[in-house]
Amino acid sequence: MAKRIDVSDLNIFYGDFRAVADVSMTIEPRSVTALIGPSGCGKSTFLRSLNRMHEVIPKARVEGKVAIDGQDLYEPAVDPVAVRRLVGMVFQRPNPFPTMSIHENVAAGLRLNNRKAKGDALDDVVERSLRGANLWDEVKDRLDRPASGLSGGQQQRLCIARAIAIEPQVLLMDEPCSALDPISTLAIEDLMHDLKSRYTIVIVTHNMQQAARVSDRTAFFTISGAGQPGRLIEMGETPEIFSRPGEKATEDYITGRFG
Amino acid sequence: MATATPLLAEPGASPPLRLTRGSLPRWAPAGMFAASLGAALLVMLVTSFNWYGWGALTFLLYVVVITTVSRRVEGSRRSTDRLVTALVFTAFALALLPLLALVWTVLRRGVPGLTFEFLTTTMRGVIGAGGGVEHAIVGTLLVTGLAALISVPIGLLTAIYLVEYSGGRLGRWVTLMVDVMTGIPSIVAGLFAYALFEIFFGPGVRMGAAGSVALSVLMIPFVVRSSEEMLRLVPAELREASYALGIAKWRTVVKVVIPTAIAGLTTGVTLAVARVIGETAPLLLVAGLTTSMNTDPFHDRMTTLPVYAFSAFATPGFPPEAGYQRAWSAALVLIILVMLLNLIARLVSRFFGPRTGR
Amino acid sequence: MSAPAAPTIAGGPVTPLDAPSHRRGDRIFAGLARGAGVLILVLLAGVALFLVVESVPALTASSSELPQGKSFAHYVGPLAFGTAFAAAIALLIAAPVSIGVALFISHYSPRRLAGVLGYLIDLLAAVPSVVFGLWGIFWLAPQLQPGMAWLGTHLSFIPFFAGPVSATGRTILTAGVVLAVMILPIMTAICREIFLQTPRLHEEAALALGATRWEVVRMSVLPHGRSGVISAAMLGLGRALGETMAVAMVLSVGGGVSVNLISPQNPSTIAANIALQFPESSGVAVNALIATGLVLFVITFLVNFAARAVVARRKDFREGS
Numbered sequence: 001m002a003k004r005i006d007v008s009d010l011n012i013f014y015g016d017f018r019a020v021a022d023v024s025m026t027i028e029p030r031s032v033t034a035l036i037g038p039s040g041c042g043k044s045t046f047l048r049s050l051n052r053m054h055e056v057i058p059k060a061r062v063e064g065k066v067a068i069d070g071q072d073l074y075e076p077a078v079d080p081v082a083v084r085r086l087v088g089m090v091f092q093r094p095n096p097f098p099t100m101s102i103h104e105n106v107a108a109g110l111r112l113n114n115r116k117a118k119g120d121a122l123d124d125v126v127e128r129s130l131r132g133a134n135l136w137d138e139v140k141d142r143l144d145r146p147a148s149g150l151s152g153g154q155q156q157r158l159c160i161a162r163a164i165a166i167e168p169q170v171l172l173m174d175e176p177c178s179a180l181d182p183i184s185t186l187a188i189e190d191l192m193h194d195l196k197s198r199y200t201i202v203i204v205t206h207n208m209q210q211a212a213r214v215s216d217r218t219a220f221f222t223i224s225g226a227g228q229p230g231r232l233i234e235m236g237e238t239p240e241i242f243s244r245p246g247e248k249a250t251e252d253y254i255t256g257r258f259g
Numbered sequence: 260m261a262t263a264t265p266l267l268a269e270p271g272a273s274p275p276l277r278l279t280r281g282s283l284p285r286w287a288p289a290g291m292f293a294a295s296l297g298a299a300l301l302v303m304l305v306t307s308f309n310w311y312g313w314g315a316l317t318f319l320l321y322v323v324v325i326t327t328v329s330r331r332v333e334g335s336r337r338s339t340d341r342l343v344t345a346l347v348f349t350a351f352a353l354a355l356l357p358l359l360a361l362v363w364t365v366l367r368r369g370v371p372g373l374t375f376e377f378l379t380t381t382m383r384g385v386i387g388a389g390g391g392v393e394h395a396i397v398g399t400l401l402v403t404g405l406a407a408l409i410s411v412p413i414g415l416l417t418a419i420y421l422v423e424y425s426g427g428r429l430g431r432w433v434t435l436m437v438d439v440m441t442g443i444p445s446i447v448a449g450l451f452a453y454a455l456f457e458i459f460f461g462p463g464v465r466m467g468a469a470g471s472v473a474l475s476v477l478m479i480p481f482v483v484r485s486s487e488e489m490l491r492l493v494p495a496e497l498r499e500a501s502y503a504l505g506i507a508k509w510r511t512v513v514k515v516v517i518p519t520a521i522a523g524l525t526t527g528v529t530l531a532v533a534r535v536i537g538e539t540a541p542l543l544l545v546a547g548l549t550t551s552m553n554t555d556p557f558h559d560r561m562t563t564l565p566v567y568a569f570s571a572f573a574t575p576g577f578p579p580e581a582g583y584q585r586a587w588s589a590a591l592v593l594i595i596l597v598m599l600l601n602l603i604a605r606l607v608s609r610f611f612g613p614r615t616g617r
Numbered sequence: 618m619s620a621p622a623a624p625t626i627a628g629g630p631v632t633p634l635d636a637p638s639h640r641r642g643d644r645i646f647a648g649l650a651r652g653a654g655v656l657i658l659v660l661l662a663g664v665a666l667f668l669v670v671e672s673v674p675a676l677t678a679s680s681s682e683l684p685q686g687k688s689f690a691h692y693v694g695p696l697a698f699g700t701a702f703a704a705a706i707a708l709l710i711a712a713p714v715s716i717g718v719a720l721f722i723s724h725y726s727p728r729r730l731a732g733v734l735g736y737l738i739d740l741l742a743a744v745p746s747v748v749f750g751l752w753g754i755f756w757l758a759p760q761l762q763p764g765m766a767w768l769g770t771h772l773s774f775i776p777f778f779a780g781p782v783s784a785t786g787r788t789i790l791t792a793g794v795v796l797a798v799m800i801l802p803i804m805t806a807i808c809r810e811i812f813l814q815t816p817r818l819h820e821e822a823a824l825a826l827g828a829t830r831w832e833v834v835r836m837s838v839l840p841h842g843r844s845g846v847i848s849a850a851m852l853g854l855g856r857a858l859g860e861t862m863a864v865a866m867v868l869s870v871g872g873g874v875s876v877n878l879i880s881p882q883n884p885s886t887i888a889a890n891i892a893l894q895f896p897e898s899s900g901v902a903v904n905a906l907i908a909t910g911l912v913l914f915v916i917t918f919l920v921n922f923a924a925r926a927v928v929a930r931r932k933d934f935r936e937g938s
């Protein structure tokens with residue numbers, strides 16, 4: 001199911017401000033790609049351009065090409081709603097729908113396409129998604145309880161279950177562990193290992209160890225100063241980037257010498 | 260995977276179809292709306308023209324066309340989305356309609372009678388045409404001014420109590436009761452003022468001051484609310500800086516806090532005045548009606564603009580046209596007053612207001 | 618008080634502190650502020666007390682002394698019904714429209730226009746009720762009359778449209794529409810505020826699942842705004858119940874209880890009845906009117922209180938989660 005993503009000459013703007021400049025990269029299917037770099041260098045912005053979530057911000061726009069298996073996401077005829085079903089997303093802070101139960105949260109995406117989805121088939125998908133997100137055992141007795149009663153780590157895994165319930169091809173994660181404790185973080189890292197056999201995963205992380213642990217390939221972004229756009233410095237196999245970075249800036253950042 | 264969507268079907272399915280499938284061009288809604296407008300107009304011309312019929316038919320045609328076409332091309336979800344969009348736009352148009360009709364009617368009917376003479380004569384000895392609102396304008400200014408004189412100190416001091424002395428239990432009660440007061444129907448405020456003044460002046464009492472008391476009951480909660488909000492915007496550091504200089508609390512409030520918040524306080528008071536200046540019912544009960552000028556709020560009936568407009572309508576005299584004309588022109592004067600106050604409030608807060616971040 | 622802390626920063630050229638006079642000033646000022654707060658409580662108690670005291674003569678009087686020669690309960694009953702009926706019509710019209718308008722401003726209109734559009738609707742709130750009354754009679758009633766005539770001819774089997782049809786259009790339906798227009802701004806303003814406060818996180822959660830705009834509204838905006846919408850409706854209802862002049866002017870009154878929306882014989886409302894009868898009343902009749910005012914006060918009080926309770930519960934909920 002997983003798809004290859006080809007990005008070419010991508011420029012991303014907030015109004016007149018160019019936040020990301022001239023990015024070209026290929027994201028391989030069935031792998032985890034980590035985006036690293038100092039804050040403000042445009043990692044989140046870039047990530048959100050991959051499922052057209054960027055444009056929900058007023059005056060935000062994108063120039064360039066993002067193609068999934070050859071299909072350009074930014075062609076005029078493409079429906080952003082369809083893109084987002086194809087490319088799921090997990091946010092930095094867990095955001096389950098507060099008024100819905102755990103079951104309803106997981107089913108929320110499915111219900112959109114099939115209002116009357118109910119019964120065993122739906123329950124199956126919910127169970128499978130929760131198992132997929134390593135959450136089933138913890139919540140199977142309280143599926144009807146509000147999602148807001150879960151811990152932060154559980155909520156984040158619920159959001160992952162919600163995202164994979166609609167079977168996207170690509171899963172984007174923006175610092176999914178930054179609001180979580182170490183044990184929940186480990187649970188989610190394990191989960192990524194399981195998921196990458198089926199999805200193309202792109203993860204933004206601030207944590208070098210995490211990037212090294214979970215990702216197959218790593219892309220390093222940086223900015224040259226305030227008001228400057230973020231740029232992709234280099235991208236390669238994760239062990240390669242971490243042991244023999246090609247650029248000085250990458251090495252400085254990885255070894256913590258970045259200002 | 261019964262519930263899985265066709266979107267995710269087989270890996271072999273061709274991607275271009277998936278992402279672009281079914282999407283109406285951007286101009287489709289506007290185009291269809293124009294077409295519905297035209298078609299409805301045709302129907303109207305063939306039968307008999309009527310603005311509401313045209314509007315309603317256009318709406319129906321547009322909703323039916325866009326939802327069915329969208330359902331065919333884009334599927335039921337997009338079709339529902341377009342239906343709701345149409346409903347939301349319609350709601351806004353519906354809300355705008357009375358506003359436009361109101362402004363237009365008041366201007367059309369009110370402007371012809373709005374002469375210099377109308378503003379500078381009273382109704383003394385007037386039968387039929389002629390006469391004016393001079394005494395009503397004076398009455399309105401006196402009654403509302405007196406109401407402001409009562410409400411502003413009480414309201415402002417209460418707000419200071421709530422913000423600077425943080426109240427405790429009494430504060431919570433006051434906050435709750437101010438909330439309750441905002442819900443008092445204006446006619447009840449009028450009854451209260453009547454009952455209060457009856458004690459001192461006997462049954463059937465009518466005077467401008469009683470009207471002011473009634474308006475105060477309506478105005479005080481406004482002043483408290485807005486002043487409270489404005490005082491809370493004053494940064495705590497300012498107060499602390501003043502205390503640190505050894506300046507007493509009451510002087511800090513008077514010399515530092517209030518001057519800092521003065522623009523917001525003025526705006527709030529102006530808006531509160533604008534709110535009550537159009538009140539009719541309580542003044543009808545306790546300020547009453549008279550044909551001549553009365554500048555003493557503590558003696559006798561005092562005409563105010565809203566009551567004047569109401570009575571010119573309710574007892575127009577003969578022929579009634581002259582009375583109706585006076586009612587509309589008085590209404591126009593009243594609206595101009597209210598809008599002027601709103602404008603002043605906006606300007607004060609725009610040019611002297613606190614610079615709230617971002 | 619904090620004044621005593623001052624001497625510790627001594628040394629500088631600060632004027633010597635005149636402690637006793639400062640403390641006196643502080644005491645007086647605090648007393649004034651507290652007095653104003655107490656005065657508000659007294660004022661509200663006074664409103665309730667005066668209404669009750671002045672109502673007693675009417676409640677104890679025999680039917681023959683009261684207006685229309687009816688007992689007070691029979692007098693106020695139809696008025697209370699008319700009040701509730703007119704307000705219900707207003708709410709039924711205003712609630713969906715104001716939710717729609719609020720959504721339009723918060724989520725559908727171009728962002729740059731949102732402020733101006735909101736201001737336009739707010740302008741409606743500034744229009745005095747006597748102007749709404751004039752507009753209702755001279756503009757709205759004639760506009761609605763043909764529609765009501767049509768309903769009377771074609772749907773007269775429904776009790777609401779039983780007729781006979783009013784020739785002037787000054788019916789309780791027209792009054793309800795005027796009231797709806799009058800409560801629209803406040804309801805819209807509250808709904809709009811609460812819709813705008815929907816957390817971005819929740820809207821983006823829906824968007825990322827591939828939700829359309831309506832689905833975002835349904836999944837995140839409306840659930841977030843539900844209690845706000847309810848309290849807006851209650852506040853609007855409170856306003857509609859207490860509104861006087863517009864109803865007094867528009868409605869052609871026949872007395873009695875009837876659900877007929879289009880006839881010239883309409884039940885009056887408490888507030889309108891007071892406004893119309895008070896200037897010509899004396900003696901016990903005045904007390905009877907004040908007693909009806911007390912009934913109105915209690916009804917609006919309860920409605921407003923329910924609205925606040927909803928808001929307060931929501932606040933607890935938010936702090937708890």
Ligand SMILES: Nc1ncnc2c1ncn2[C@@H]1O[C@H](COP(=O)(O)OP(=O)(O)O)[C@@H](O)[C@H]1O
Nearest residue numbers: 014017019038039040041042043044045046057
């Ligand atoms: N909503 C927004 N509007 C305007 N500028 C934004 C917005 N979000 C982010 N930016 C700017 O875009 C740049 C990149 O931000 P972001 O993508 O969040 O960086 P990162 O995720 O790498 O920390 C920053 O300079 C930031 O200030």
Ligand SMILES: [Mg+2]
Nearest residue numbers: 043044045174
């Ligand atoms: Mg970020």
